[in-house]
């Protein structure tokens with residue numbers, strides 16, 4: 001009995017010592033940061049405030065580089081442009097991987113979560129899908145989807161009553177309240193058609209199965225506590241993986257539904273063969289372009305499982321991010337009438353015959369400035385610019401040991417008074433040719449930067465510009481209390497609270513859920 005008690009005491013003391021050692025990683029590295037609890041690191045604060053708010057508060061307290069613990073995982077948050085340049089671009093070979101992801105699937109991860117050779121191969125297969133030629137060919141598809149959006153707005157505005165372009169609808173889905181925005185329907189239809197040739201009708205049918213399943217992913221499942229448990233005790237994920245089959249058998253998961261749909265598309269496309277003239281991602285993944293492969297890296301077609309994982313990644317990446325930028329852009333234009341007037345004047349000047357096309361939508365420099373400023377104020381994907389160090393290195397006096405996770409602190413970077421004068425104000429002129437030169441390199445990263453930056457940036461920019469240019473040809477964004485409001489399209493309070501709602505809750509859980517594939 002005494003031996004047993006002694007052994008137990010020794011094991012407890014050893015475990016305690018190990019936990020203390022682990023949670024003093026940043027003290028040993030000489031980095032400041034919030035005090036972690038010995039069991040949960042800084043997870044309680046992250047859970048209480050949300051990750052972004054916690055990071056904002058910590059940035060104020062500890063500056064541009066600090067360390068925190070996402071449960072068990074130590075992470076260095078970086079908002080120093082010089083160090084970010086090293087990590088994201090100059091020394092990319094040391095930072096090819098993303099931060100380890102709770103519940104990431106073991107196989108078939110999708111481009112966003114892939115690492116090493118697998119990532120490189122997938123990126124080179126998928127990059128040609130976003131060439132200028134391909135995007136140009138996608139233009140008429142996006143344009144036809146915007147027809148539906150315009151029709152929606154026309155019907156709404158004909159009632160001569162204000163309507164809310166963001167909170168277009170609020171309904172109960174599988175027991176949860178889901179917010180709807182007319183932009184979500186648009187971006188889902190666009191990514192569905194352009195990436196997979198999917199015939200979704202999210203804009204015309206609010207009960208469209210694709211839309212409801214995707215929305216369910218972004219709402220209910222994102223509130224799961226399983227994720228936090230895995231962040232706390234990473235080993236717990238093996239238990240979750242074991243449960244996965246049970247969930248699939250009961251068919252309760254929207255991922256299962258989406259997976260089955262995508263498999264059906266793959267089956268049909270395989271039957272059609274490589275001569276089929278589709279220009280989308282599925283076609284590229286089944287029949288990779290040889291134009292971009294070098295001798296050493298012969299491209300193979302992907303397996304069905306890999307294609308499903310990639311497709312789901314693109315659906316998720318292309319849907320929520322773009323609709324969120326459209327929503328913030330609408331909100332900011334409705335609040336800043338002079339900016340909206342100047343933008344409309346530019347659009348009317350360039351697009352004289354009223355027809356927006358691929359070439360004229362590229363000739364709107366003020367529009368580019370406005371979108372950049374929206375993305376600076378509200379970087380909708382600010383938490384996903386992450387990396388992991390392969391080897392130990394020192395940058396600007398900061399020691400980054402091998403295996404350390406890095407979180408680019410994009411919000412802090414975009415709101416840093418040292419880099420941006422009056423950072424909370426909406427001033428598109430910051431991005432004018434005169435002032436642009438003064439922008440500190442690597443202080444503006446809405447799409448990330450370097451070889452792992454957003455693959456869909458140009459596609460998203462085109463979609464945003466085409467959509468807003470077409471709306472502004474006929475309408476103005478106003479607010480409900482505006483006395484001169486013609487009651488066309490009106491958006492309600494889109495603010496920081498909404499930013500949190502749309503951009504924060506979602507990233508981890510939604511991507512984690514791809515483990516169901």
Ligand code: HEM
Pocket residue numbers: 111112113123191313314317318319321322325379380381382384385386445446447448449450451452453454455456457459460461
């Ligand atoms: C306004 C809309 C969008 C924003 C703000 C955005 C932002 C981002 C950011 C910040 C990253 C991480 C970059 C890094 O780590 O350096 C990223 C990665 C990615 N984005 Fe986007 N994105 C948008 C639209 C899209 C669209 C439309 C697609 C697909 C058609 C897409 C597909 C991806 C993919 C696949 C990755 C992972 C790239 C890799 O790891 O190689 N994104 N995006």
